[in-house]
Amino acid sequence: MIDQLPAIMVLAPMFGALMIGLFGQKDHRVCFPIVFTSLIISLGAAIGCANLVTKDGTIDYFMAGWEEPLGIGIQLRIDHLNALVIVLIGVATTLVSFFSIRRVGALDTEKTPHFYILYLLLCTGLYGITITADAFNLFVLVEITSLTSYGLIAMGSSRRGTHAAINYVLMGTIGASFYLLGVGYLYLKTGTLNMHDIQAILQANEEVRNSNAVIIAFLFILMGIWIKMAFFPLHGWLPNAYSYCPSSTACLLAPLMTKISVYVMIRVMISIFGLEWIFIHLGWSHLVVILAVIAIVAGSVLALAQREIKKMLCYLIVAEVGYMVGGAWLSDSNMWGLSGAMYHVLSDALMTLCLFFVAGIWSKCIDAKEIDDLEGVFKKMPITSACFILGALAMIGVPPTSGFFSKFYLIRGGIEGGHWEYVAALLFSSLVNAVLFFRIFEIAFFGKNPPEGHGHDEEHHDDHEDLHPVLEHEVSWRVTIPLIVTAVLIVLLGLFNGPVVEFIREAFPPTSEIVSARP
Amino acid sequence: MLTKVIAFIAVAITGSLLLYGVADFPSFGDPNSPANAGVEGGAPSISQYFITESYKDTKVPNLVTSVLADYRGYDTMFETVVVFAGGMAIFAILRVLRSKEEPPKPQSRAETFVHGDHNRIIVGTTCKLVIPVIQLFALYVIAHGHHSPGGGFQGGVLIGASFILLALAADLKTALSRLNEPNYIRLACIGILIYAGFGVLCQILGGNFLDYGVLQPVLFTDGPEMARSHSMLGVEIGVALTVSTIMFAIYANLASRGTLNEGL
Numbered sequence: 001m002i003d004q005l006p007a008i009m010v011l012a013p014m015f016g017a018l019m020i021g022l023f024g025q026k027d028h029r030v031c032f033p034i035v036f037t038s039l040i041i042s043l044g045a046a047i048g049c050a051n052l053v054t055k056d057g058t059i060d061y062f063m064a065g066w067e068e069p070l071g072i073g074i075q076l077r078i079d080h081l082n083a084l085v086i087v088l089i090g091v092a093t094t095l096v097s098f099f100s101i102r103r104v105g106a107l108d109t110e111k112t113p114h115f116y117i118l119y120l121l122l123c124t125g126l127y128g129i130t131i132t133a134d135a136f137n138l139f140v141l142v143e144i145t146s147l148t149s150y151g152l153i154a155m156g157s158s159r160r161g162t163h164a165a166i167n168y169v170l171m172g173t174i175g176a177s178f179y180l181l182g183v184g185y186l187y188l189k190t191g192t193l194n195m196h197d198i199q200a201i202l203q204a205n206e207e208v209r210n211s212n213a214v215i216i217a218f219l220f221i222l223m224g225i226w227i228k229m230a231f232f233p234l235h236g237w238l239p240n241a242y243s244y245c246p247s248s249t250a251c252l253l254a255p256l257m258t259k260i261s262v263y264v265m266i267r268v269m270i271s272i273f274g275l276e277w278i279f280i281h282l283g284w285s286h287l288v289v290i291l292a293v294i295a296i297v298a299g300s301v302l303a304l305a306q307r308e309i310k311k312m313l314c315y316l317i318v319a320e321v322g323y324m325v326g327g328a329w330l331s332d333s334n335m336w337g338l339s340g341a342m343y344h345v346l347s348d349a350l351m352t353l354c355l356f357f358v359a360g361i362w363s364k365c366i367d368a369k370e371i372d373d374l375e376g377v378f379k380k381m382p383i384t385s386a387c388f389i390l391g392a393l394a395m396i397g398v399p400p401t402s403g404f405f406s407k408f409y410l411i412r413g414g415i416e417g418g419h420w421e422y423v424a425a426l427l428f429s430s431l432v433n434a435v436l437f438f439r440i441f442e443i444a445f446f447g448k449n450p451p452e453g454h455g456h457d458e459e460h461h462d463d464h465e466d467l468h469p470v471l472e473h474e475v476s477w478r479v480t481i482p483l484i485v486t487a488v489l490i491v492l493l494g495l496f497n498g499p500v501v502e503f504i505r506e507a508f509p510p511t512s513e514i515v516s517a518r519p
Numbered sequence: 520m521l522t523k524v525i526a527f528i529a530v531a532i533t534g535s536l537l538l539y540g541v542a543d544f545p546s547f548g549d550p551n552s553p554a555n556a557g558v559e560g561g562a563p564s565i566s567q568y569f570i571t572e573s574y575k576d577t578k579v580p581n582l583v584t585s586v587l588a589d590y591r592g593y594d595t596m597f598e599t600v601v602v603f604a605g606g607m608a609i610f611a612i613l614r615v616l617r618s619k620e621e622p623p624k625p626q627s628r629a630e631t632f633v634h635g636d637h638n639r640i641i642v643g644t645t646c647k648l649v650i651p652v653i654q655l656f657a658l659y660v661i662a663h664g665h666h667s668p669g670g671g672f673q674g675g676v677l678i679g680a681s682f683i684l685l686a687l688a689a690d691l692k693t694a695l696s697r698l699n700e701p702n703y704i705r706l707a708c709i710g711i712l713i714y715a716g717f718g719v720l721c722q723i724l725g726g727n728f729l730d731y732g733v734l735q736p737v738l739f740t741d742g743p744e745m746a747r748s749h750s751m752l753g754v755e756i757g758v759a760l761t762v763s764t765i766m767f768a769i770y771a772n773l774a775s776r777g778t779l780n781e782g783l
Contacts, residue, residue: 007722011715011718011728017708018715021704021708025701063729064593065730069563069568071561073590073593111614118607118611124600141597147601147608151607151612152611155611155612181537187554188544188553189553190561191553191554191557191564191565200560201560205558212542212543216536216540220536
């Protein structure tokens with residue numbers, strides 16, 4: 001049973017989707033229990049796997065039992081790099097499913113079963129992408145996540161959502177094809193699709209390693225993943241897609257899709273091509289860090305220009321992607337940058353989840369889509385707003401939230417790698433985040449033009465009805481509980497940053513193998 | 520204009536990079552190329568393995584089928600899921616459920632065919648003759664995937680095409696009366712369920728997911744090889760179910776703009 005956990009984790013949501021297709025069409029009430037059960041099973045399996053990794057190290061699972069010779073079957077591998085990512089996926093998808101019961105967001109309720117079918121298939125795809133050790137299998141699962149997310153994004157009621165989805169379809173397809181082309185080139189040079197086998201060949205065989213085809217394969221794989229993660233010049237599809245889709249879709253996609261793509265990039269770097277080859281042989285790290293710096297600055301400035309809350313958060317995601325790509329390519333000799341990027345995948349997913357939850361609640365319950373609509377929201381919705389403050393502080397990077405520690409590791413990597421421009425960009429972006437969020441705090445606390453003499457009335461009112469008016473506007477527990485759990489997780493991840501980063505760092509090759517790429 | 524220039528530059532760069540990489544490729548059909556003979560430092564060549572061992576492992580003469588449905592069965596299952604997800608996504612986007620006029624009432628086939636003009640009669644009669652043949656051939660393609668080119672995807676597309684032909688020749692309602700909406704979604708689910716069910720059954724019997732060899736006691740075969748061979752037929756049938764129904768579902772939704780009332 002225990003050795004089947006990786007397969008159970010990936011397949012449970014898929015079976016859930018099939019059950020909804022079979023039984024959920026007539027009676028929509030059975031949908032949610034099925035969704036919840038299957039996601040809980042997956043989450044349990046993910047935690048079980050992570051636990052096994054802590055105890056025994058890497059877990060390998062060979063589909064259909066084809067082990068020898070390596071590469072004839074499909075290998076799944078859970079190691080220190082992805083053990084925490086699968087737990088993150090489990091936690092986030094379960095919380096969002098809770099959030100989606102009330103369907104905070106304009107959705108056609110007749111299509112509830114189909115929404116959940118797509119939702120669960122997306123979860124299957126995300127789990128599968130994270131644990132696969134086969135370059136082609138990764139592509140197939142990326143296709144599943146893309147197709148389902150196109151559907152989920154276009155399900156919103158607004159026409160702009162449909163336009164955004166078409167845009168995303170085009171960009172996403174280009175990204176996926178680039179990845180596939182890269183894998184094809186790699187297969188022609190190595191004759192295998194298994195990531196670890198490719199790596200063994202690249203390490204052992206100098207002729208293959210130095211061939212142009214392999215370099216171009218790497219370039220195309222990288223470009224494909226960058227499109228998928230919305231790395232700055234390729235980010236065009238993201239802001240509209242995530243701001244005009246239904247809220248529960250945004251809450252699922254915004255924290256997970258880009259972050260999983262970052263994970264895939266790191267996985268490709270470590271497990272296919274090898275850090276040594278990338279940093280020393282290619283020596284592109286300076287260029288990529290500069291691209292990342294541009295992404296961070298541009299994302300932050302564009303976020304500053306937005307009036308809509310969700311759009312603003314979307315551009316912050318673009319900036320955060322810059323953090324992670326830059327961090328992964330810092331090539332400092334102790335690999336603090338890479339560990340910071342991996343830690344930031346977890347921490348940024350939780351922060352984004354928290355903020356998108358709040359944005360979804362606000363847009364539904366008090367119809368606040370723009371920052372100016374938030375006047376006095378703190379008084380109306382204290383719990384939601386408190387969580388928003390926590391998420392915002394994490395974005396800015398205030399201790400003890402996880403956002404502070406991820407920036408700490410990234411900056412440490414930047415200093416040790418000598419990439420001062422990256423450090424400066426991080427600090428600049430934190431500053432912009434501070435300005436952005438304090439602007440919102442100000443409007444939400446005091447309003448745009450605090451009316452004089454209004455205070456007296458308010459006081460009088462409060463005396464009359466005790467706490468009741470304070471919690472009156474607050475949304476139901478089904479929505480607040482996932483939000484509070486996310487907020488608590490942000491703090492917990494921050495407090496336990498030491499063990500988490502130590503855990504992640506076990507995935508990296510010994511530091512002596514990687515010398516700094518600095519000339 | 521500017522966007523066209525930028526697009527052209529991007530395409531030119533991409534294309535020239537790809538061509539630049541091609542220069543490094545092994546020549547076409549080279550028996551010593553990495554894909555055929557393996558590379559030093561890696562695992563032994565997988566192509567050699569498939570050519571020499573796959574018949575011994577699975578008793579399936581068609582290498583492609585054994586790679587597709589057994590060695591890389593996990594991929595193929597997800598390819599089927601991709602088809603299913605595509606169908607669901609199209610449903611989610613296009614399907615119009617709001618307008619509740621009247622449920623498509625089943626029309627008798629004779630009515631639709633006879634009432635038409637002469638064109639209808641010719642087309643209708645031809646379809647009557649052709650559709651059974653297409654479906655029969657589809658079943659042959661599915662069942663014969665072990666020995667010749669074919670299998671679940673191809674056979675499924677053929678079955679789907681036969682329904683689309685019916686919808687084109689008569690009208691969408693006639694086709695939908697044969698296979699209505701809740702049913703085609705259910706059948707698509709059942710298709711994947713058959714595939715994944717084989718996998719889970721293997722897990723229950725102690726193997727890994729999709730390790731068909733352990734199904735030997737359930738399928739009453741001579742050895743694990745024959746169990747693999749029979750299970751492959753089973754999963755191909757699952758694939759065919761999903762592909763055929765989703766093909767038809769996509770056509771029905773696209774042709775009627777999501778209303779499922781009137782087709783092309």
